[in-house]
Amino acid sequence: xxxxxxxxxxxxxxxxxxxxxxxxxxxxxxxxxxxxxxxxxxxxxxxxxxxxxxxxxxxxxxxxxxxxxxxxxxxxxxxxxxxxxxxxxxxxxxxxxxxxxxxxxxxxxxxxxxxxxxxxxxxxxxxxxxxxxxxxxxxxxxxxxxxxxxxxxxxxxxxxxxxxxxxxxxxxxxxxxxxxxxxxxxxxxxxxxxxxx
Numbered sequence: 001x002x003x004x005x006x007x008x009x010x011x012x013x014x015x016x017x018x019x020x021x022x023x024x025x026x027x028x029x030x031x032x033x034x035x036x037x038x039x040x041x042x043x044x045x046x047x048x049x050x051x052x053x054x055x056x057x058x059x060x061x062x063x064x065x066x067x068x069x070x071x072x073x074x075x076x077x078x079x080x081x082x083x084x085x086x087x088x089x090x091x092x093x094x095x096x097x098x099x100x101x102x103x104x105x106x107x108x109x110x111x112x113x114x115x116x117x118x119x120x121x122x123x124x125x126x127x128x129x130x131x132x133x134x135x136x137x138x139x140x141x142x143x144x145x146x147x148x149x150x151x152x153x154x155x156x157x158x159x160x161x162x163x164x165x166x167x168x169x170x171x172x173x174x175x176x177x178x179x180x181x182x183x184x185x186x187x188x189x190x191x192x193x194x195x196x197x
Contacts, residue, residue, distance in 0.1 A: 063129040065095040066115050070122055085109040130165065133183070137174040140189045148173075 072087055073079075079087075089109060101108040112118065117125040142149035156172035169176035 060129065060132060061095045063125060063132070065091050066112070066117065067123075067126045067129065068095075069112055070118055070125070073118075074122070088112050129178075133178060133186070134169060134172070134174065136186045136190070137182075138172065140186050141174075143189060143193075 068091055069088060073084070076083075088111070092108065092111070115125070138149050138153055141152070152171075152173040156168045159168060159171055163171065166176035175182050
């Protein structure tokens with residue numbers, strides 16, 4: 001129960017910050033700004049420089065794991081507890097890290113329960129993956145063409161909340177596509193950066 005209270009306070013704090021951001025902008029310019037999603041992407045773009053060497057590969061693997069798991073959960077109604085454990089363990093083997101769970105297998109089987117998005121905002125977690133992928137695409141381009149990357153990003157930002165996410169990606173000269181042909185160049189750049197550091 002205590003954990004739920006802490007989670008509620010943490011989530012409520014995030015909502016309060018979003019509301020405060022909307023209020024601050026409205027009181028300053030008398031316009032409601034719904035472009036805060038783009039600011040999230042900017043934050044991800046800036047944060048990717050620090051996260052690229054440690055956090056990014058783990059985060060993307062976790063996002064893929066959670067997304068695949070929740071799709072299975074909702075498309076396989078009536079599954080048993082054992083089937084759920086088995087599917088989760090297979091996903092962790094597919095996307096997982098290098099952790100050694102020897103002696104902690106029981107915890108591994110239920111490790112998915114730490115991801116509150118599954119309970120509070122199902123299917124929202126993939127948004128983080130989209131933001132990370134967009135940021136990684138911009139970062140990859142920036143490493144080769146800083147001026148072009150910033151210009152494309154500003155072009156997308158200028159559209160604000162007036163366009164759909166695929167249209168914003170197009171405006172930034174990036175594909176809104178998560179197939180290997182798009183992700184592999186980003187992964188290659190990331191791998192080279194990691195090897196160099």
